[in-house]
Amino acid sequence: MLFLDEAPEFGAKALDALRQPLESGQVVIARAAGVVRLPAQFLMVLAANPCPCGRHGAHGDPCDCMPSVVRRYQARLSGPLLDRVDLRVDVDRVSRSELMGRGERGDSTETVAARVLEARQRAEQRLFGTPWRTNGEVSGHALRTRWHAAAGAMHAAERELERGLLSARGLDRVLRVAWTVADLRGHDQPDAGDVEAALQLRTGVSRGVPSTAGGAR
Structure with missing residues (x-):
């Protein structure tokens, strides 16, 4: 498993380099002396805030980021990379009752x-x-x-x-x-x-x- 926390903070080239192994399950290294193929089957998990301050779209909490900053931040995760992400889940802020363990519990x-x-x-x-x-x-x-x-x-x-x-x-x-x-x-x-x-x-x-x-x- 490859877990990238704060994924938009990684360089665009590094992120887009993941596209080929995600698709083929291999990393291909080509040099003048030859080509090497290495196994690279992995489950990728990306975690990202909606903007640099993390409050864009949150209820009751103003975002400090300019719209252009938000667009640039979100664009760091390219379309071709996101096309290889099967599941996208929005995670809401944890409530006080959930944080204190008083909320409804899910399955074990x-x-x-x-x-x-x-x-x-x-x-x-x-x-x-x-x-x-x-x-x-x-x-x-x-x-x-x-x-x-x-x-x-x-x-x-x-x-x-x-x-x-x-x-x-x-x-x-x-x-x-x-x-x-x-x-x-x-x-x-x-x-x-x-x-x-x-x-x-x-x-x-x-x-x-x-x-x-x-x-x-």
Whole structure:
């Protein structure tokens, strides 16, 4: 796992250098004497504030940053890099009751781990006899030609593609995440609700879809 805290503070060249290994699972170093390929399969997690002061868009807390500063800060995470990020989650400020432990608690680690293990087992059974073990490893071509969503389930994602809000790579990744959502929910194949959940996770835009209450890749 590669965790980059305050991701926009990293140099643009360093961030964009991650695009190739994220796509191929390899780092390629080319020199005059030859080419070396090194294995580099990893899960990337980026954490970022909305602006340098961290308060842009927060309720009741004024942001000290000029609009142009906010735009430059957010632009440090390039479109091609973000196109390779499958899940985008907005994290709200922790309330006083949550900080003091008086808020409602979510599922325990053990409960979520059991749910993830069951989802992984469903994926392993489906992918048995293939070069892949998890949904995150399956190629886009195989997803489109071998493991289809339910009839009509991809309509919302295809509309986003036609509107230019989703790239071809993004469409494949939505389907890949939809399979994980389906595995978590115990579905034999992704339905429209699973695809909508995958779209919401990819774009960060709420679509009124119930949470999957866990995750597996």
